[in-house]
Amino acid sequence: MFLHRTAALSVALTLALGLTACGSDPGPDADPENPVTIDVTVSAAAEIYSIPWLVAQQQGLFEKHGVIVENIVPGKGGSATMRTLLDGNIPIGEVSYPSIVQADAGGSELRIVGGGTQGPYPMNFYALASNPSINSIDDVRRWAYTRPNSASDALTLLLPDLAGVDASKIERVSSGGIGEGLALLEAGSVDIALIPSIVAEQRPEDFKLIVSSPDYMQRFLQSTITTTKDYAESNPGVVRAINAGYTEAVASIKADPEAAAQIYAAYTGFDAASALAVVERASSVDTWGGGFDPASVTSAQAGVEASGSDREPDFCTLFDPDFLADGVARDMPVDCTT
Template sequence: MKIDVTVLAATEFFAIPWLVGQDQDFFSKRGVEVENILAGSGGSATLRTQLSGDAPIGEIGYKSVLDAWSQDIPVRAVGGGAQGPYGGEFYALADNDRVNGIADIKKWAYTNPGSSVYALSFLLPKEAGLSTDGERIAAGGVGEGAALLEAGTVDAAWLPPSLASRNKGKFKQVVATSDYLTDFQQSVITASPAYAEEHPDVVRAVLAGWQESARWIAENPDRAAQLYAEHVDLPVKAAVGVVKGAIESNVWNVGFNPAALERATEAAVVSGFEGEVDYCEFFDGSFLPEGAARELPTKCGT
């Protein structure tokens, strides 16, 4: 069977297991050909595409899926995804001698209201034992944070790994998320309940292929970086930095991680989510491959 998949931030490290799965035939040898990796166009739009059947399986931001589930949109998290803190780093201008660490930041630039990056701008100083006071400015996108830094409007801004790796002489990292957080569910692999019921073997094949891809990346970082560099037109050296950073953070995991889910739910609340999360209804581990963890923050019935 041929399918397309939708992946959030498809120019960032989220796309790498999917690229590897295509290149190494980890999906096709299981009977599923992933033809196109489509860039997510926002959580709700991506989910509508998924529900329409045009891209029936996707990797979507945790909070976007959580918001959809709370609004009774039929979606299920069938696999893990990005569970490490990698990619949540904040940067200052390299020549800014005043800002060298998290305690120096008074003005933070994040992406958009309600985003995980917005939540991190509160969670990180809290974990560091610092005040969460300070000004937060919505950059409105990926590149706009860099523009705010250059204009001197903010002390630190979130920058995606690809941009930071490409501009190491221009920006310096002043907050490494992994210094404060060990587990953080950034994305989940999703399918509509109807599609999963009609095509369970496809869902299982995709998850098993993704799992094999994640293991292969850890063993072949340079080759994975080459694939990623070609995909996003990134210098190979910069791509190697992205891949190795993700590996060191243990970011990719097809199974469920209770600590990562609880931390991400905490971040979602900071970003405006209201209500309780019924993990047993929201998640379905029946499609996970052998060896993948199925534990959730709450114990579910058999």
């Protein structure tokens, strides 16, 4: 518990320092005639989280609303992406829900202003195909996740219970990132690890799927569009432009997955066929959304609570619907009308 509170305090201090930097120079607001240029940060940018951002960037969907997204800065997941958002003076990004709650559950300084990755795909955990001992979740004894307060951290707490497995028999291992988890798996140090969907598509002979999160849950808020309270107040047009472009990108992906896959393949360097398989699978289960999704928030909060966290989010303050695009869902898990 002491370590948990110490980590939370450390993040809070980092948060305060980052807010000073962001608040002192908020930058101009959005203007389609004279677009403002910003960078954004996205957890595991080579994974599916970046796809709507890339599509909106490459198809001019941000720019038409007055914002040019110059760079999509990769985060390493969990609180590491939060630090990228704050320390790097990056005004907005897609950050894991658990790390937001741990940093600022009351919404005193942070704001969740948009949707994001709201389904459990592609949070799939693989064993080495060459390992004959691991064939189901019942066989798992060492399970790698990326970082504390990441979506994968929450899922490794929720999934054993949902699968009816004795969690006390499983040692959870923080790998430090997706690539590091893959390295631990290939070294034989863990039984299963989170493997990037694009890697699993390209190397099916090397891995076997052991735990697929979508088999156990339909909705799960992995990461969500987040900024600081100060930046949202000073630059409401920029925040609305980001949400509008992101929402249009989600619709574009569904309408033309091949075009989205070409953008994603060019960004990652993976082959177009594998990229298309990932894009089509993610879009078919509504992985991304521009609005608020109460079911996904509820399941993600269950993961936060399973970690033993005592952080209770003030949903009606932390989530701010004022910046959402037209026509998207604005519902919350609680009644915020009173």
